[in-house]
Amino acid sequence: MFNNYIEINFMFKNILFLGCGNMGRAILQKILENNIFQDNQITVVKPSSNNLIANVNYQNSLNLLHGSYQADLVFICVKPQDSEQVLNELFASKITNPNTIFISIMAGKNLKFFQKIFSKKVKIIRCMPNILVKENNGIIPYFTSKNVSAIEQDFFEKIFNNFASCLALDDEKLFHAYTALFGSGPAYVFLIASLLIEIAIELKVEKNIAVKLVKKLLFGSTQLLNNSDDISQLLAMITSAKGTTASALEALNKNNNLQKLLRKAIMSAVKTSKKLA
CATH class of the missing domain: 1.10.3730.10 (ProC C-terminal domain-like)
Structure with missing residues (x-):
């Protein structure tokens, strides 16, 4: 397990949380508790004021990030209704690159939504965790874009397996059922x-x-x-x-x-x- 975390840290040095509501905070807290990433690797932009975690870098705007900052892994935890504007701001900020992996926990928003904003080559993992991650019993169905490699998919599961059961979906349309049944x-x-x-x-x-x-x-x-x-x-x-x-x-x-x-x-x-x- 220790070697797995060395591999994950080597692959993902800068971790960005875009939004941090109740679910985002639950995931972030579990990631830190399990030493998957260190707090100095993580930056949270647009956090909810009551969801702050000590020693994590918080910023109210993408514009406040250092000019040379590049995110290797982005957790998209904003509300679906706010997402289009926020993601367009993220794209314009130039802090991501073709190798950046995006993990979305937003309900409803499919891969085409992200591809329209970034590109058809964007590496996106769409997932729907439930609040039981707080008790290490979460359920996380997920679906990946075609250009997410098997190794990158494996890293995704290594990140979450300590506090949730991950299930790869064959059909993205199943998210509606999994969200209604297991997310809610x-x-x-x-x-x-x-x-x-x-x-x-x-x-x-x-x-x-x-x-x-x-x-x-x-x-x-x-x-x-x-x-x-x-x-x-x-x-x-x-x-x-x-x-x-x-x-x-x-x-x-x-x-x-x-x-x-x-x-x-x-x-x-x-x-x-x-x-x-």
């Missing part, structure tokens, strides 16, 4: 947790106890899920005929209401991802 997925789980806590409080469970037990419930359920390949078997294990669980599941599954609602929500996320393209 943690929010669905958090919403369910919030609703369970709210209902527990309505049923006279003290709030601090409700919060503690719902967290324990989700954590323990996840452990069981990780150790099983058959979800139906897990359901059967805790569902007795005419029991409380059976009654609750019957209400949830009546007329496929839960399935319809969840599908509607995910398809809405897919639709939004396509609009951002």
Whole structure:
């Protein structure tokens, strides 16, 4: 592993983060925690004021970078709606070159979007990490432009493998589904947790106890899920005929209401991802 990091540092000396919101900061923090790059290699332009990390070079504008600065690796972490103007500024700044590798975490923006701004020869890796990188359990589907070499793709996975599972996609169009399911997925789980806590409080469970037990419930359920390949078997294990669980599941599954609602929500996320393209 140590040799891998020597190789990565040799290949990428200057690392630029363009934008640094919640996801950008989570990735940057994990990169530093795992000593993949050192803080003196990293420059962040246009950071969110509440996402600063000590000892990292922050600049509010690309114009403030040293005249000889050349970025070897650029993480594009700006909001999709702001990206066209910011990336045109990056292109005009001349701080990238044909060998610079771009890693985009922006939802919706496909390779053609970047090729239109830079060139058809731009080396771009488009990925969609989720917030679980903060707990070393992230999911990162990715897709590369044709001129990203196998070695460069391997370096990408070496950067992220310490805190996420990387999955190379065969078709860029799959990003809409992966974004809706796994990029947004943690929010669905958090919403369910919030609703369970709210209902527990309505049923006279003290709030601090409700919060503690719902967290324990989700954590323990996840452990069981990780150790099983058959979800139906897990359901059967805790569902007795005419029991409380059976009654609750019957209400949830009546007329496929839960399935319809969840599908509607995910398809809405897919639709939004396509609009951002």
